[in-house]
Amino acid sequence: MSDATTQPQPEIRKGLVGVYADVSAISKVMPETNSLTYRGYAVQDLCENCSFEEVAYLLWNGELPTRAQLDAFRKEEAANRALSPRLLKAIEGYPRDAHPMDAIRTSVSLMGMEDPEVADVSDAATRRKAMRLLAKIPTAIAAAHRFSKGQAPVPPDPKLSFSENFFHVVFGKVPQPEVVKAFDVSLILYAEHTFNASTFTARTIASTGADIHAAITGAIGALKGPLHGGANEAVMHMLKEIGEPEKAAAWLEGKFDHRALVMGFGHRVYKSGDSRVPTMTKYAERMAEVVGDRRWMEISRILAAEMLRRKNIHPNLDFPAGPAYYLMGFEIPLFTPIFVASRITGWAAHVLEQMADNRLIRPLSWYTGVEQRPVVPLAQRG
Ligand SMILES: CC(=O)SCCNC(=O)CCNC(=O)[C@H](O)C(C)(C)COP(=O)(O)OP(=O)(O)OC[C@H]1O[C@@H](n2cnc3c(N)ncnc32)[C@H](O)[C@@H]1OP(=O)(O)O
Numbered sequence: 001m002s003d004a005t006t007q008p009q010p011e012i013r014k015g016l017v018g019v020y021a022d023v024s025a026i027s028k029v030m031p032e033t034n035s036l037t038y039r040g041y042a043v044q045d046l047c048e049n050c051s052f053e054e055v056a057y058l059l060w061n062g063e064l065p066t067r068a069q070l071d072a073f074r075k076e077e078a079a080n081r082a083l084s085p086r087l088l089k090a091i092e093g094y095p096r097d098a099h100p101m102d103a104i105r106t107s108v109s110l111m112g113m114e115d116p117e118v119a120d121v122s123d124a125a126t127r128r129k130a131m132r133l134l135a136k137i138p139t140a141i142a143a144a145h146r147f148s149k150g151q152a153p154v155p156p157d158p159k160l161s162f163s164e165n166f167f168h169v170v171f172g173k174v175p176q177p178e179v180v181k182a183f184d185v186s187l188i189l190y191a192e193h194t195f196n197a198s199t200f201t202a203r204t205i206a207s208t209g210a211d212i213h214a215a216i217t218g219a220i221g222a223l224k225g226p227l228h229g230g231a232n233e234a235v236m237h238m239l240k241e242i243g244e245p246e247k248a249a250a251w252l253e254g255k256f257d258h259r260a261l262v263m264g265f266g267h268r269v270y271k272s273g274d275s276r277v278p279t280m281t282k283y284a285e286r287m288a289e290v291v292g293d294r295r296w297m298e299i300s301r302i303l304a305a306e307m308l309r310r311k312n313i314h315p316n317l318d319f320p321a322g323p324a325y326y327l328m329g330f331e332i333p334l335f336t337p338i339f340v341a342s343r344i345t346g347w348a349a350h351v352l353e354q355m356a357d358n359r360l361i362r363p364l365s366w367y368t369g370v371e372q373r374p375v376v377p378l379a380q381r382g
Pocket residue numbers: 015226227228229231260261262263264265266267268269313316317318
């Protein structure tokens with residue numbers, strides 16, 4: 001019998017809208033004030049005063065590092081950046097046209113098979129594995145990207161900061177400090193955001209007792225979707241499709257006519273503005289000045305104003321991040337992998353938190369299918 005024939009249907013919150021699934025001490029989203037804190041620090045404050053490495057340390061340890069703690073953290077991260085020759089060879093063998101998100105998902109899965117502590121799900125081993133993932137993910141993203149273009153990978157440089165090294169492994173050079181700072185800020189803004197879909201995926205996988213590589217592989221799969229992390233790529237495709245500021249309003253009107261989604265707008269939790277957008281927009285504007293191309297920010301400005309006026313919908317972080325990465329010189333398919341390189345910090349913090357006080361995540365479904373019925377043997381099914 002279907003559940004519906006025996007009992008009244010309980011309240012079902014489709015998409016788990018508004019459901020508190022657990023407690024967490026990592027970050028807090030306050031939609032009523034459009035604000036976000038990591039371990040009690042406002043994200044804007046962290047962006048102006050800290051490096052991405054300090055924020056990674058904060059997310060994993062609960063406190064900002066002292067100078068000595070930061071030096072040790074940086075040293076360990078830098079020392080773990082290289083990939084094994086076997087992993088590099090596997091990456092070289094990926095299909096040339098594979099999406100970089102599929103490539104990094106597969107690379108993280110392979111890192112798990114190679115990791116000497118893969119089966120150890122203790123807190124200490126999971127922290128060491130999180131560090132190895134943080135360090136190796138940029139190298140793996142860049143290697144797949146370069147192989148796909150017929151270029152040799154650039155070995156990571158342990159003397160460079162996390163953000164400098166990201167540019168180094170992708171392009172073979174580090175841009176001016178202003179560009180590196182804008183990139184570092186984007187990583188801080190992308191690092192953590194409570195129980196979003198990919199983080200919840202990571203926690204669900206960790207709740208089964210599986211290891212962090214399994215959890216992060218699943219999280220990357222969840223992040224790829226255009227309703228989540230994939231939106232930063234979709235935003236840039238949209239801006240390029242519009243092409244010129246004069247065409248933005250008419251283009252949007254066409255979307256309204258078809259009730260289509262406009263990428264980079266809307267959010268499950270923030271309904272009156274994403275806390276991270278003003279900071280990211282400021283740095284995207286700086287990139288437009290550095291590059292001397294205001295077109296994308298001008299189109300963005302018109303879209304944001306019209307979306308607000310016509311639909312009362314605000315942009316989310318992916319909206320300014322897309323053009324910022326484009327202006328920094330990244331190819332569009334690298335945008336969501338950059339999100340991975342940052343969010344590994346938040347994901348790992350949640351995996352550790354889930355493991356520290358675990359209960360298997362297993363909700364219920366309300367059955368609405370056909371009534372129970374006998375199996376008709378194959379010979380009698382016609
Ligand atoms: C880093 C991140 O992951 S941020 C999210 C990135 N994703 C995107 O930018 C994709 C575009 N946005 C969306 O698809 C949605 O806003 C989501 C998935 C982010 C949030 O979805 P929900 O919380 O389910 O929003 P919900 O569907 O309730 O939206 C309320 C109304 O606004 C509309 N709406 C929401 N976002 C958009 C949008 N981007 N374009 C047009 N209309 C929108 C919905 O259609 C809905 O209208 P209705 O009441 O007439 O049906």
